[in-house]
Amino acid sequence: MSLTLALVVSPNFATAADAVAGSSAKAAKTVKSAKPAPAAVGKEFRGNASWYGVPFHGRRTASGEIFNMNKLTAAHLKLRFQTRVMVEDPKTGKTVVIKVNDRGPYACKRVMDLSKQAATNLGTISRGVAFVECTVVDDDD
Template sequence: MRCSNYSGFKTRLGTRDAEPPTDAEAEAKPDAVETRASLSPKARVAKLVRAGRDLQKGMASWYGPGFHGRTTANGEKFDMYELTAAHKTLPFGTRVVVHNPRTGKDVVVRINDRGPYAKGRILDLSKAAASALGLKSRGHDAVVLREVLPASRDGEMIATSASAGE
Protein backbone atom coordinates (compact mmCIF):
# COMPACT_ATOMS: atom_id res chain seq x y z
CA MET A 1 0.00 0.00 0.00
CA ARG A 2 1.34 3.42 -0.93
CA CYS A 3 0.94 6.77 0.71
CA SER A 4 -1.52 9.11 -1.00
CA ASN A 5 1.33 11.61 -1.48
CA TYR A 6 3.51 9.13 -3.38
CA SER A 7 4.29 10.38 -6.85
CA GLY A 8 7.02 7.94 -7.82
CA PHE A 9 10.76 8.11 -7.54
CA LYS A 10 12.61 10.57 -9.73
CA THR A 11 15.91 9.60 -11.29
CA ARG A 12 18.97 11.66 -10.50
CA LEU A 13 20.65 13.67 -13.21
CA GLY A 14 23.74 12.02 -14.60
CA THR A 15 22.66 8.45 -13.96
CA ARG A 16 22.09 5.88 -16.68
CA ASP A 17 18.35 5.85 -16.12
CA ALA A 18 17.92 9.61 -16.38
CA GLU A 19 15.79 10.76 -19.27
CA PRO A 20 17.24 13.37 -21.62
CA PRO A 21 15.75 16.85 -21.17
CA THR A 22 13.01 17.93 -23.52
CA ASP A 23 13.69 20.67 -26.08
CA ALA A 24 11.95 23.27 -23.90
CA GLU A 25 14.01 22.28 -20.84
CA ALA A 26 17.26 22.33 -22.83
CA GLU A 27 16.58 25.84 -24.12
CA ALA A 28 15.65 27.12 -20.65
CA LYS A 29 18.94 26.00 -19.06
CA PRO A 30 22.26 27.26 -20.47
CA ASP A 31 25.05 24.73 -20.87
CA ALA A 32 27.10 24.35 -17.71
CA VAL A 33 30.21 23.09 -19.44
CA GLU A 34 33.49 24.33 -17.97
CA THR A 35 35.77 25.57 -20.74
CA ARG A 36 39.54 25.83 -20.69
CA ALA A 37 39.20 29.59 -21.15
CA SER A 38 37.54 29.82 -17.74
CA LEU A 39 40.49 28.12 -16.03
CA SER A 40 43.41 30.06 -14.63
CA PRO A 41 46.84 29.39 -16.21
CA LYS A 42 47.87 27.30 -13.19
CA ALA A 43 44.71 25.21 -13.37
CA ARG A 44 45.24 24.71 -17.12
CA VAL A 45 48.68 23.24 -16.37
CA ALA A 46 47.10 20.87 -13.87
CA LYS A 47 44.66 19.65 -16.54
CA LEU A 48 47.52 18.84 -18.94
CA VAL A 49 49.78 16.90 -16.56
CA ARG A 50 49.68 13.11 -16.39
CA ALA A 51 50.01 11.30 -13.09
CA GLY A 52 52.30 8.36 -12.44
CA ARG A 53 52.33 5.86 -9.60
CA ASP A 54 50.67 6.45 -6.25
CA LEU A 55 53.05 7.81 -3.62
CA GLN A 56 50.84 8.04 -0.56
CA LYS A 57 47.20 7.83 0.54
CA GLY A 58 45.64 9.56 3.52
CA MET A 59 43.84 12.61 4.86
CA ALA A 60 44.58 16.14 3.69
CA SER A 61 43.47 19.43 5.15
CA TRP A 62 43.98 23.03 4.08
CA TYR A 63 45.41 26.19 5.60
CA GLY A 64 45.35 29.77 4.45
CA PRO A 65 44.14 33.02 6.01
CA GLY A 66 46.14 32.84 9.25
CA PHE A 67 49.37 32.01 7.41
CA HIS A 68 49.00 34.18 4.28
CA GLY A 69 52.15 36.29 3.83
CA ARG A 70 54.15 34.46 6.50
CA THR A 71 57.44 32.71 5.70
CA THR A 72 57.22 29.02 4.83
CA ALA A 73 59.81 26.38 5.76
CA ASN A 74 61.68 26.86 2.47
CA GLY A 75 61.97 30.63 3.01
CA GLU A 76 59.38 31.97 0.55
CA LYS A 77 56.23 33.85 1.53
CA PHE A 78 53.10 31.71 1.74
CA ASP A 79 50.43 32.68 -0.78
CA MET A 80 47.12 30.95 -0.15
CA TYR A 81 46.07 31.66 -3.76
CA GLU A 82 48.86 29.52 -5.27
CA LEU A 83 48.73 25.76 -5.75
CA THR A 84 51.13 24.76 -2.98
CA ALA A 85 51.18 22.27 -0.11
CA ALA A 86 53.00 21.27 3.05
CA HIS A 87 54.36 17.73 3.43
CA LYS A 88 56.46 16.20 6.19
CA THR A 89 59.16 14.52 4.10
CA LEU A 90 58.94 15.31 0.36
CA PRO A 91 61.72 17.65 -0.84
CA PHE A 92 60.89 21.32 -1.41
CA GLY A 93 59.96 22.05 -4.99
CA THR A 94 58.57 18.57 -5.60
CA ARG A 95 55.43 18.65 -7.72
CA VAL A 96 52.76 16.04 -7.02
CA VAL A 97 49.30 15.35 -8.39
CA VAL A 98 46.76 15.32 -5.58
CA HIS A 99 43.64 13.28 -6.41
CA ASN A 100 40.42 13.46 -4.41
CA PRO A 101 38.57 10.14 -4.95
CA ARG A 102 35.31 11.52 -3.52
CA THR A 103 35.04 14.33 -6.07
CA GLY A 104 37.19 12.80 -8.81
CA LYS A 105 39.21 16.03 -9.12
CA ASP A 106 42.99 16.37 -9.49
CA VAL A 107 45.37 19.27 -8.92
CA VAL A 108 49.14 19.64 -9.24
CA VAL A 109 50.77 21.26 -6.21
CA ARG A 110 54.34 22.24 -5.36
CA ILE A 111 55.70 21.33 -1.92
CA ASN A 112 56.97 24.51 -0.24
CA ASP A 113 56.35 23.97 3.47
CA ARG A 114 56.59 21.39 6.25
CA GLY A 115 53.58 19.92 7.98
CA PRO A 116 50.83 19.06 8.65
CA TYR A 117 51.13 18.87 12.38
CA ALA A 118 47.61 17.50 12.98
CA LYS A 119 47.62 13.78 13.81
CA GLY A 120 46.61 11.51 10.94
CA ARG A 121 47.12 14.05 8.14
CA ILE A 122 49.59 13.59 5.28
CA LEU A 123 49.22 16.92 3.47
CA ASP A 124 48.22 20.54 4.14
CA LEU A 125 46.94 22.24 0.98
CA SER A 126 46.75 25.94 0.21
CA LYS A 127 43.29 27.47 0.02
CA ALA A 128 43.42 27.52 -3.82
CA ALA A 129 44.39 23.84 -4.02
CA ALA A 130 41.67 22.85 -1.55
CA SER A 131 39.10 24.75 -3.61
CA ALA A 132 40.27 23.07 -6.82
CA LEU A 133 39.86 19.64 -5.19
CA GLY A 134 36.46 20.42 -3.71
CA LEU A 135 37.50 19.89 -0.09
CA LYS A 136 37.61 23.48 1.14
CA SER A 137 34.10 23.45 2.61
CA ARG A 138 34.66 20.10 4.36
CA GLY A 139 38.03 21.14 5.80
CA HIS A 140 39.65 17.76 5.20
CA ASP A 141 39.20 14.76 2.93
CA ALA A 142 40.90 11.58 1.76
CA VAL A 143 43.43 12.10 -1.04
CA VAL A 144 45.94 10.16 -3.11
CA LEU A 145 49.36 11.67 -3.88
CA ARG A 146 50.73 10.69 -7.29
CA GLU A 147 54.03 11.44 -8.95
CA VAL A 148 54.17 13.86 -11.90
CA LEU A 149 55.61 12.12 -14.94
CA PRO A 150 58.42 13.90 -16.80
CA ALA A 151 57.51 15.99 -19.85
CA SER A 152 57.13 13.98 -23.02
CA ARG A 153 58.89 14.96 -26.24
CA ASP A 154 55.77 15.06 -28.40
CA GLY A 155 54.12 17.82 -26.35
CA GLU A 156 51.50 15.44 -25.00
CA MET A 157 51.70 17.02 -21.57
CA ILE A 158 53.19 20.00 -19.81
CA ALA A 159 55.01 19.38 -16.54
CA THR A 160 56.56 22.78 -15.86
CA SER A 161 54.73 25.85 -14.64
CA ALA A 162 56.97 28.02 -16.84
CA SER A 163 55.15 26.71 -19.90
CA ALA A 164 51.88 28.19 -18.64
CA GLY A 165 53.22 31.71 -19.08
CA GLU A 166 53.96 32.49 -15.44
Template sequence: MLPQLPEAGSPADSDPSAFEPSEPDSALLLQPSDSTDDILETATVFPHALDARPGDAAEPDSALSLQPPGSASDTIETATVFSHALDSRQAATVYIRSIPVITLVGGELETLSASLGSVAVASDAQEPQHRAETVVSRLQELAANGNADAIVARWNSVDESFVVAWGEEPLITLDGETILPDTTDNPGEDALQIANRLRRLLGDAPPLARVEGLPEPPAPDTRVGIVTSTLTGMASWYGPGFHGRRSASGEVFNQNDLTAAHRTLPFGTRVRVTNVSTGQSVVVRINDRGPFSHGRVIDLSAAAASNIGLRASGVARVQLDVLSAE
Protein backbone atom coordinates (compact mmCIF):
# COMPACT_ATOMS: atom_id res chain seq x y z
CA MET A 1 0.00 0.00 0.00
CA LEU A 2 1.06 3.55 -0.62
CA PRO A 3 1.82 5.59 2.51
CA GLN A 4 -0.76 8.18 3.57
CA LEU A 5 0.44 11.74 3.57
CA PRO A 6 0.34 13.94 6.71
CA GLU A 7 -2.49 16.41 7.22
CA ALA A 8 -2.33 19.41 4.91
CA GLY A 9 -1.95 21.89 7.80
CA SER A 10 -3.42 25.36 8.46
CA PRO A 11 -6.20 26.96 6.36
CA ALA A 12 -5.18 29.02 3.36
CA ASP A 13 -6.02 32.35 5.02
CA SER A 14 -3.67 31.75 7.94
CA ASP A 15 -0.29 33.41 8.38
CA PRO A 16 1.76 32.26 5.33
CA SER A 17 4.67 31.53 7.61
CA ALA A 18 2.66 28.64 9.02
CA PHE A 19 3.27 26.80 5.76
CA GLU A 20 7.06 27.10 5.99
CA PRO A 21 8.62 23.61 6.34
CA SER A 22 10.95 23.14 9.29
CA GLU A 23 14.62 22.97 8.33
CA PRO A 24 15.92 19.36 8.47
CA ASP A 25 19.21 18.53 10.18
CA SER A 26 20.98 18.47 6.85
CA ALA A 27 19.76 19.72 3.52
CA LEU A 28 20.98 20.05 -0.03
CA LEU A 29 19.55 23.24 -1.52
CA LEU A 30 19.34 23.39 -5.30
CA GLN A 31 18.79 26.94 -6.57
CA PRO A 32 17.42 26.94 -10.15
CA SER A 33 18.18 29.97 -12.26
CA ASP A 34 14.54 30.73 -13.03
CA SER A 35 11.69 31.06 -10.57
CA THR A 36 8.75 30.77 -12.97
CA ASP A 37 7.79 27.42 -11.51
CA ASP A 38 5.26 27.75 -8.71
CA ILE A 39 4.68 24.07 -8.18
CA LEU A 40 7.82 22.07 -7.43
CA GLU A 41 9.23 24.53 -4.92
CA THR A 42 10.06 22.09 -2.16
CA ALA A 43 10.89 18.40 -2.42
CA THR A 44 11.57 16.53 0.81
CA VAL A 45 12.68 12.93 1.12
CA PHE A 46 11.26 10.94 4.04
CA PRO A 47 12.71 7.40 4.09
CA HIS A 48 10.80 5.02 6.35
CA ALA A 49 10.27 1.33 6.96
CA LEU A 50 7.34 -0.78 5.84
CA ASP A 51 5.50 -0.39 9.13
CA ALA A 52 6.22 3.32 9.49
CA ARG A 53 3.95 6.20 8.56
CA PRO A 54 5.03 9.60 7.26
CA GLY A 55 3.35 11.31 10.21
CA ASP A 56 5.42 9.31 12.71
CA ALA A 57 8.63 11.27 12.02
CA ALA A 58 8.38 15.04 12.07
CA GLU A 59 12.07 15.55 11.27
CA PRO A 60 13.59 13.58 8.36
CA ASP A 61 17.22 12.53 8.65
CA SER A 62 18.03 14.20 5.36
CA ALA A 63 16.18 16.32 2.85
CA LEU A 64 16.50 17.52 -0.70
CA SER A 65 14.94 20.99 -0.79
CA LEU A 66 14.29 22.80 -4.05
CA GLN A 67 13.63 26.43 -3.13
CA PRO A 68 13.68 28.95 -5.97
CA PRO A 69 13.51 32.66 -5.24
CA GLY A 70 10.06 33.72 -4.09
CA SER A 71 9.44 30.58 -2.04
CA ALA A 72 8.12 32.77 0.77
CA SER A 73 5.05 33.62 -1.31
CA ASP A 74 1.56 33.02 0.01
CA THR A 75 1.32 29.53 -1.53
CA ILE A 76 4.17 27.02 -1.19
CA GLU A 77 3.53 23.88 -3.23
CA THR A 78 5.30 20.71 -2.15
CA ALA A 79 6.65 17.69 -4.02
CA THR A 80 7.52 14.91 -1.58
CA VAL A 81 9.32 11.60 -2.06
CA PHE A 82 8.32 8.79 0.32
CA SER A 83 10.42 5.64 0.55
CA HIS A 84 8.40 2.49 1.28
CA ALA A 85 8.08 -1.23 0.57
CA LEU A 86 5.87 -2.50 -2.24
CA ASP A 87 5.11 -6.22 -2.50
CA SER A 88 8.40 -7.11 -0.76
CA ARG A 89 10.37 -4.72 -2.99
CA GLN A 90 11.86 -1.39 -2.02
CA ALA A 91 10.07 1.57 -3.64
CA ALA A 92 9.77 5.35 -3.55
CA THR A 93 6.75 7.38 -4.60
CA VAL A 94 6.73 11.00 -5.77
CA TYR A 95 3.79 13.04 -4.48
CA ILE A 96 2.82 16.45 -5.85
CA ARG A 97 0.16 18.43 -3.98
CA SER A 98 -0.41 15.31 -1.87
CA ILE A 99 -1.25 13.27 -4.99
CA PRO A 100 0.89 10.20 -5.85
CA VAL A 101 2.25 10.61 -9.36
CA ILE A 102 5.17 8.22 -10.00
CA THR A 103 6.45 5.13 -8.16
CA LEU A 104 10.03 3.92 -8.64
CA VAL A 105 10.54 0.26 -7.72
CA GLY A 106 13.85 -1.34 -6.72
CA GLY A 107 15.13 -4.75 -5.69
CA GLU A 108 13.73 -7.33 -3.31
CA LEU A 109 14.01 -6.69 0.39
CA GLU A 110 16.15 -9.40 1.98
CA THR A 111 13.76 -9.99 4.88
CA LEU A 112 10.55 -8.48 6.11
CA SER A 113 10.10 -9.34 9.78
CA ALA A 114 6.60 -9.57 11.17
CA SER A 115 7.67 -7.75 14.31
CA LEU A 116 7.22 -3.99 14.37
CA GLY A 117 10.25 -1.95 13.50
CA SER A 118 12.29 -4.93 12.31
CA VAL A 119 13.03 -4.60 8.62
CA ALA A 120 16.27 -5.70 7.00
CA VAL A 121 16.71 -4.24 3.55
CA ALA A 122 18.97 -5.08 0.65
CA SER A 123 22.11 -3.08 0.03
CA ASP A 124 20.40 -1.17 -2.78
CA ALA A 125 17.43 -0.19 -0.62
CA GLN A 126 18.05 3.52 -1.23
CA GLU A 127 18.26 3.15 -5.02
CA PRO A 128 14.55 3.90 -5.75
CA GLN A 129 14.76 6.93 -3.48
CA HIS A 130 17.73 8.30 -5.40
CA ARG A 131 15.94 7.74 -8.70
CA ALA A 132 12.89 9.55 -7.35
CA GLU A 133 15.06 12.49 -6.27
CA THR A 134 16.46 12.63 -9.80
CA VAL A 135 12.94 12.71 -11.27
CA VAL A 136 11.94 15.57 -8.95
CA SER A 137 15.09 17.53 -9.80
CA ARG A 138 14.45 17.00 -13.50
CA LEU A 139 10.86 18.14 -13.10
CA GLN A 140 12.10 21.27 -11.36
CA GLU A 141 14.45 22.09 -14.23
CA LEU A 142 11.79 21.56 -16.87
CA ALA A 143 9.04 23.36 -14.95
CA ALA A 144 11.25 26.43 -14.53
CA ASN A 145 11.40 27.01 -18.29
CA GLY A 146 8.61 24.93 -19.78
CA ASN A 147 4.86 24.83 -20.25
CA ALA A 148 2.82 21.98 -18.79
CA ASP A 149 0.95 21.73 -22.11
CA ALA A 150 4.14 20.19 -23.51
CA ILE A 151 3.93 17.14 -21.20
CA VAL A 152 2.96 14.08 -23.26
CA ALA A 153 2.76 10.30 -23.16
CA ARG A 154 4.57 8.83 -26.14
CA TRP A 155 5.27 5.43 -27.70
CA ASN A 156 8.97 4.93 -28.41
CA SER A 157 9.04 2.61 -31.40
CA VAL A 158 12.83 2.16 -31.21
CA ASP A 159 12.86 0.81 -27.66
CA GLU A 160 9.26 -0.46 -27.86
CA SER A 161 8.38 1.35 -24.66
CA PHE A 162 6.05 4.03 -23.32
CA VAL A 163 7.61 7.26 -22.10
CA VAL A 164 6.41 10.44 -20.43
CA ALA A 165 8.18 13.42 -21.97
CA TRP A 166 8.25 17.18 -21.58
CA GLY A 167 8.37 18.29 -25.19
CA GLU A 168 11.26 16.41 -26.72
CA GLU A 169 12.90 15.69 -23.34
CA PRO A 170 12.11 12.17 -22.03
CA LEU A 171 11.29 12.24 -18.32
CA ILE A 172 10.57 8.59 -17.46
CA THR A 173 10.18 5.26 -19.25
CA LEU A 174 7.36 3.02 -18.08
CA ASP A 175 8.64 -0.46 -17.25
CA GLY A 176 8.55 -2.85 -14.32
CA GLU A 177 10.59 -0.41 -12.23
CA THR A 178 8.74 2.83 -13.05
CA ILE A 179 4.97 2.66 -12.68
CA LEU A 180 1.83 4.59 -11.88
CA PRO A 181 1.35 4.40 -8.07
CA ASP A 182 -2.12 2.90 -8.54
CA THR A 183 -0.91 0.96 -11.55
CA THR A 184 -3.34 -0.35 -14.14
CA ASP A 185 -0.83 -3.07 -15.14
CA ASN A 186 -0.97 -1.48 -18.58
CA PRO A 187 2.17 0.57 -19.35
CA GLY A 188 0.38 2.64 -21.98
CA GLU A 189 -2.47 3.58 -19.65
CA ASP A 190 0.00 4.21 -16.81
CA ALA A 191 1.99 6.59 -19.03
CA LEU A 192 -1.14 8.48 -20.06
CA GLN A 193 -2.34 8.87 -16.47
CA ILE A 194 1.07 10.04 -15.23
CA ALA A 195 1.28 12.60 -18.05
CA ASN A 196 -2.21 13.90 -17.30
CA ARG A 197 -1.52 14.18 -13.57
CA LEU A 198 1.66 16.15 -14.24
CA ARG A 199 -0.14 18.37 -16.76
CA ARG A 200 -2.88 19.21 -14.27
CA LEU A 201 -0.66 19.63 -11.21
CA LEU A 202 2.11 21.61 -12.89
CA GLY A 203 0.02 23.94 -15.04
CA ASP A 204 -3.66 23.00 -15.03
CA ALA A 205 -3.28 21.85 -18.64
CA PRO A 206 -6.17 19.88 -20.18
CA PRO A 207 -5.89 16.07 -20.17
CA LEU A 208 -4.65 14.09 -23.13
CA ALA A 209 -6.94 11.56 -24.76
CA ARG A 210 -4.31 9.22 -26.14
CA VAL A 211 -0.66 8.25 -26.29
CA GLU A 212 1.34 9.85 -29.10
CA GLY A 213 3.03 7.78 -31.77
CA LEU A 214 1.10 4.54 -31.38
CA PRO A 215 1.33 2.37 -34.50
CA GLU A 216 -1.87 2.01 -36.45
CA PRO A 217 -3.56 -1.27 -35.54
CA PRO A 218 -3.38 -3.71 -38.43
CA ALA A 219 -6.53 -4.62 -40.28
CA PRO A 220 -8.06 -7.85 -38.96
CA ASP A 221 -6.77 -10.87 -40.86
CA THR A 222 -9.88 -12.73 -41.94
CA ARG A 223 -7.78 -15.63 -43.20
CA VAL A 224 -6.65 -16.84 -39.81
CA GLY A 225 -9.91 -18.58 -38.94
CA ILE A 226 -13.06 -18.05 -36.92
CA VAL A 227 -12.78 -16.75 -33.37
CA THR A 228 -14.23 -19.39 -31.06
CA SER A 229 -13.63 -17.63 -27.73
CA THR A 230 -12.15 -14.39 -26.40
CA LEU A 231 -10.65 -13.37 -23.08
CA THR A 232 -8.42 -10.63 -21.71
CA GLY A 233 -5.63 -10.69 -19.16
CA MET A 234 -1.94 -10.08 -18.62
CA ALA A 235 0.67 -11.52 -20.97
CA SER A 236 4.38 -12.02 -20.34
CA TRP A 237 7.18 -13.43 -22.45
CA TYR A 238 10.11 -15.84 -22.16
CA GLY A 239 13.02 -16.84 -24.32
CA PRO A 240 16.77 -16.77 -23.62
CA GLY A 241 16.80 -19.18 -20.68
CA PHE A 242 14.59 -21.72 -22.45
CA HIS A 243 15.83 -21.46 -26.04
CA GLY A 244 16.84 -24.89 -27.33
CA ARG A 245 15.16 -26.81 -24.49
CA ARG A 246 12.23 -29.19 -24.79
CA SER A 247 8.82 -27.58 -24.37
CA ALA A 248 5.89 -29.33 -22.70
CA SER A 249 4.65 -30.48 -26.12
CA GLY A 250 7.94 -32.27 -26.75
CA GLU A 251 9.19 -29.98 -29.50
CA VAL A 252 12.33 -27.91 -29.05
CA PHE A 253 11.52 -24.37 -27.96
CA ASN A 254 12.72 -21.70 -30.37
CA GLN A 255 12.38 -18.16 -29.04
CA ASN A 256 12.36 -16.83 -32.62
CA ASP A 257 9.20 -18.74 -33.56
CA LEU A 258 5.71 -17.31 -33.03
CA THR A 259 4.68 -19.64 -30.22
CA ALA A 260 3.26 -19.33 -26.73
CA ALA A 261 2.58 -21.21 -23.52
CA HIS A 262 -0.94 -21.59 -22.12
CA ARG A 263 -2.10 -23.59 -19.13
CA THR A 264 -5.04 -25.43 -20.73
CA LEU A 265 -5.42 -24.85 -24.48
CA PRO A 266 -4.54 -27.92 -26.57
CA PHE A 267 -1.13 -27.96 -28.21
CA GLY A 268 -1.33 -26.63 -31.75
CA THR A 269 -4.17 -24.20 -30.98
CA ARG A 270 -3.71 -20.89 -32.74
CA VAL A 271 -4.41 -17.72 -30.75
CA ARG A 272 -4.46 -14.14 -31.94
CA VAL A 273 -2.87 -11.99 -29.20
CA THR A 274 -3.56 -8.24 -29.29
CA ASN A 275 -1.75 -5.71 -27.11
CA VAL A 276 -4.63 -3.47 -25.96
CA SER A 277 -2.23 -0.55 -25.44
CA THR A 278 -0.78 -0.50 -28.94
CA GLY A 279 -3.36 -2.35 -31.03
CA GLN A 280 -0.60 -4.60 -32.39
CA SER A 281 -1.47 -8.27 -32.77
CA VAL A 282 0.21 -11.54 -33.60
CA VAL A 283 -1.04 -15.09 -34.19
CA VAL A 284 0.81 -17.69 -32.12
CA ARG A 285 0.71 -21.45 -31.82
CA ILE A 286 0.42 -23.04 -28.38
CA ASN A 287 3.30 -25.48 -27.84
CA ASP A 288 4.10 -25.16 -24.13
CA ARG A 289 2.48 -24.99 -20.68
CA GLY A 290 2.41 -21.88 -18.53
CA PRO A 291 2.56 -19.18 -17.38
CA PHE A 292 2.49 -20.08 -13.71
CA SER A 293 2.75 -16.55 -12.31
CA HIS A 294 -0.44 -15.31 -10.68
CA GLY A 295 -2.62 -13.20 -12.96
CA ARG A 296 -0.93 -14.12 -16.26
CA VAL A 297 -2.97 -15.74 -19.04
CA ILE A 298 -0.32 -16.42 -21.70
CA ASP A 299 3.47 -16.54 -22.03
CA LEU A 300 4.75 -15.46 -25.45
CA SER A 301 7.98 -16.34 -27.21
CA ALA A 302 10.49 -13.51 -27.57
CA ALA A 303 9.60 -13.07 -31.24
CA ALA A 304 5.87 -12.89 -30.55
CA ALA A 305 6.43 -10.38 -27.75
CA SER A 306 8.44 -8.17 -30.11
CA ASN A 307 5.66 -8.23 -32.68
CA ILE A 308 3.21 -6.58 -30.26
CA GLY A 309 5.59 -4.25 -28.43
CA LEU A 310 5.83 -6.24 -25.21
CA ARG A 311 9.57 -6.91 -24.93
CA ALA A 312 10.52 -3.72 -23.08
CA SER A 313 7.61 -3.61 -20.63
CA GLY A 314 7.82 -7.32 -19.85
CA VAL A 315 4.08 -7.60 -19.28
CA ALA A 316 1.03 -6.05 -20.92
CA ARG A 317 -2.73 -6.42 -20.97
CA VAL A 318 -3.82 -8.39 -24.01
CA GLN A 319 -6.88 -9.77 -25.70
CA LEU A 320 -6.75 -13.44 -26.68
CA ASP A 321 -8.86 -14.65 -29.61
CA VAL A 322 -8.82 -18.43 -29.80
CA LEU A 323 -9.06 -19.41 -33.47
CA SER A 324 -10.68 -22.41 -35.06
CA ALA A 325 -8.67 -24.83 -37.16
CA GLU A 326 -8.53 -23.91 -40.86
Protein backbone atom coordinates (compact mmCIF):
# COMPACT_ATOMS: atom_id res chain seq x y z
CA MET A 1 0.00 0.00 0.00
CA SER A 2 1.40 3.39 -0.90
CA LEU A 3 0.46 6.85 0.19
CA THR A 4 0.71 9.78 -2.15
CA LEU A 5 0.98 13.30 -0.80
CA ALA A 6 0.39 16.39 -2.88
CA LEU A 7 2.26 19.61 -2.23
CA VAL A 8 0.84 22.87 -3.45
CA VAL A 9 3.54 25.44 -4.08
CA SER A 10 2.62 29.09 -4.23
CA PRO A 11 4.90 32.01 -4.99
CA ASN A 12 3.30 33.75 -2.04
CA PHE A 13 3.47 31.42 0.97
CA ALA A 14 1.34 33.69 3.16
CA THR A 15 -1.46 33.65 0.60
CA ALA A 16 -1.33 29.86 0.40
CA ALA A 17 -1.32 29.57 4.18
CA ASP A 18 -4.28 31.93 4.43
CA ALA A 19 -6.15 29.98 1.77
CA VAL A 20 -5.52 26.69 3.56
CA ALA A 21 -6.48 28.12 6.92
CA GLY A 22 -9.46 29.88 5.39
CA SER A 23 -8.58 33.03 7.28
CA SER A 24 -6.79 36.31 6.96
CA ALA A 25 -4.44 38.31 9.14
CA LYS A 26 -7.46 40.23 10.41
CA ALA A 27 -9.14 37.00 11.50
CA ALA A 28 -5.95 35.84 13.20
CA LYS A 29 -5.79 39.14 15.10
CA THR A 30 -9.42 38.70 16.15
CA VAL A 31 -8.70 35.24 17.53
CA LYS A 32 -5.70 36.51 19.50
CA SER A 33 -7.72 39.31 21.06
CA ALA A 34 -10.77 37.18 21.83
CA LYS A 35 -11.84 37.19 25.47
CA PRO A 36 -14.65 35.56 27.40
CA ALA A 37 -18.09 37.05 26.90
CA PRO A 38 -19.27 39.33 29.69
CA ALA A 39 -21.26 37.69 32.44
CA ALA A 40 -24.71 39.09 32.98
CA VAL A 41 -24.92 41.16 36.14
CA GLY A 42 -27.14 39.22 38.51
CA LYS A 43 -26.03 35.82 37.21
CA GLU A 44 -25.97 33.37 40.11
CA PHE A 45 -24.04 30.17 40.67
CA ARG A 46 -23.22 28.03 43.67
CA GLY A 47 -20.88 25.25 44.65
CA ASN A 48 -17.73 24.51 46.57
CA ALA A 49 -14.95 27.07 46.81
CA SER A 50 -11.43 26.58 48.09
CA TRP A 51 -8.74 29.15 48.81
CA TYR A 52 -5.09 29.69 47.92
CA GLY A 53 -2.36 31.78 49.45
CA VAL A 54 1.31 31.53 50.43
CA PRO A 55 2.71 29.32 47.62
CA PHE A 56 1.22 31.68 45.01
CA HIS A 57 1.74 35.03 46.80
CA GLY A 58 3.83 37.33 44.60
CA ARG A 59 3.42 35.21 41.47
CA ARG A 60 1.79 36.44 38.30
CA THR A 61 -1.87 35.48 37.81
CA ALA A 62 -3.47 34.50 34.50
CA SER A 63 -4.63 38.12 34.10
CA GLY A 64 -1.04 39.34 34.41
CA GLU A 65 -1.55 40.88 37.86
CA ILE A 66 0.69 39.90 40.74
CA PHE A 67 -1.24 37.68 43.15
CA ASN A 68 -1.62 39.21 46.60
CA MET A 69 -3.21 36.78 49.04
CA ASN A 70 -4.22 39.75 51.23
CA LYS A 71 -6.54 41.25 48.60
CA LEU A 72 -10.12 40.25 47.82
CA THR A 73 -9.57 38.32 44.61
CA ALA A 74 -10.41 34.92 43.18
CA ALA A 75 -9.79 32.50 40.35
CA HIS A 76 -12.66 31.37 38.11
CA LEU A 77 -12.56 29.19 35.01
CA LYS A 78 -14.77 31.28 32.73
CA LEU A 79 -15.71 34.69 34.12
CA ARG A 80 -13.94 37.62 32.49
CA PHE A 81 -11.04 39.15 34.42
CA GLN A 82 -12.07 42.16 36.55
CA THR A 83 -15.59 40.76 37.03
CA ARG A 84 -16.79 41.44 40.57
CA VAL A 85 -18.70 38.69 42.33
CA MET A 86 -20.49 38.76 45.67
CA VAL A 87 -19.69 35.49 47.45
CA GLU A 88 -21.76 34.35 50.43
CA ASP A 89 -21.14 31.48 52.80
CA PRO A 90 -24.63 30.40 53.94
CA LYS A 91 -23.10 28.62 56.94
CA THR A 92 -21.54 31.79 58.38
CA GLY A 93 -23.91 34.29 56.77
CA LYS A 94 -20.91 36.40 55.75
CA THR A 95 -20.41 37.94 52.31
CA VAL A 96 -17.47 39.39 50.43
CA VAL A 97 -17.13 41.00 47.01
CA ILE A 98 -14.12 39.68 45.09
CA LYS A 99 -12.50 40.56 41.79
CA VAL A 100 -11.71 37.73 39.34
CA ASN A 101 -8.05 38.03 38.34
CA ASP A 102 -6.95 34.42 37.85
CA ARG A 103 -8.02 31.13 36.26
CA GLY A 104 -8.97 28.03 38.20
CA PRO A 105 -9.82 26.07 40.21
CA TYR A 106 -8.76 22.90 38.47
CA ALA A 107 -9.74 20.39 41.16
CA CYS A 108 -12.84 18.58 42.33
CA LYS A 109 -15.52 20.53 40.46
CA ARG A 110 -15.04 23.65 42.58
CA VAL A 111 -16.60 26.87 41.34
CA MET A 112 -13.98 29.28 42.62
CA ASP A 113 -10.59 29.61 44.32
CA LEU A 114 -10.63 32.50 46.78
CA SER A 115 -7.64 34.48 47.99
CA LYS A 116 -6.65 33.85 51.60
CA GLN A 117 -8.12 37.22 52.63
CA ALA A 118 -11.46 36.51 50.94
CA ALA A 119 -11.68 33.11 52.68
CA THR A 120 -10.77 34.74 56.01
CA ASN A 121 -13.47 37.39 55.61
CA LEU A 122 -16.05 34.69 54.78
CA GLY A 123 -15.04 32.61 57.79
CA THR A 124 -14.24 29.61 55.59
CA ILE A 125 -10.47 29.49 55.91
CA SER A 126 -10.34 26.79 58.59
CA ARG A 127 -12.60 24.51 56.54
CA GLY A 128 -10.45 24.74 53.41
CA VAL A 129 -13.42 24.05 51.14
CA ALA A 130 -16.84 25.57 51.70
CA PHE A 131 -20.17 25.71 49.91
CA VAL A 132 -20.77 29.25 48.61
CA GLU A 133 -23.48 31.13 46.75
CA CYS A 134 -22.24 33.67 44.20
CA THR A 135 -23.81 36.58 42.33
CA VAL A 136 -22.11 38.60 39.58
CA VAL A 137 -22.40 42.23 40.65
CA ASP A 138 -20.25 43.98 38.02
CA ASP A 139 -18.51 43.11 34.79
CA ASP A 140 -16.09 45.99 34.35
CA ASP A 141 -14.79 45.96 30.81
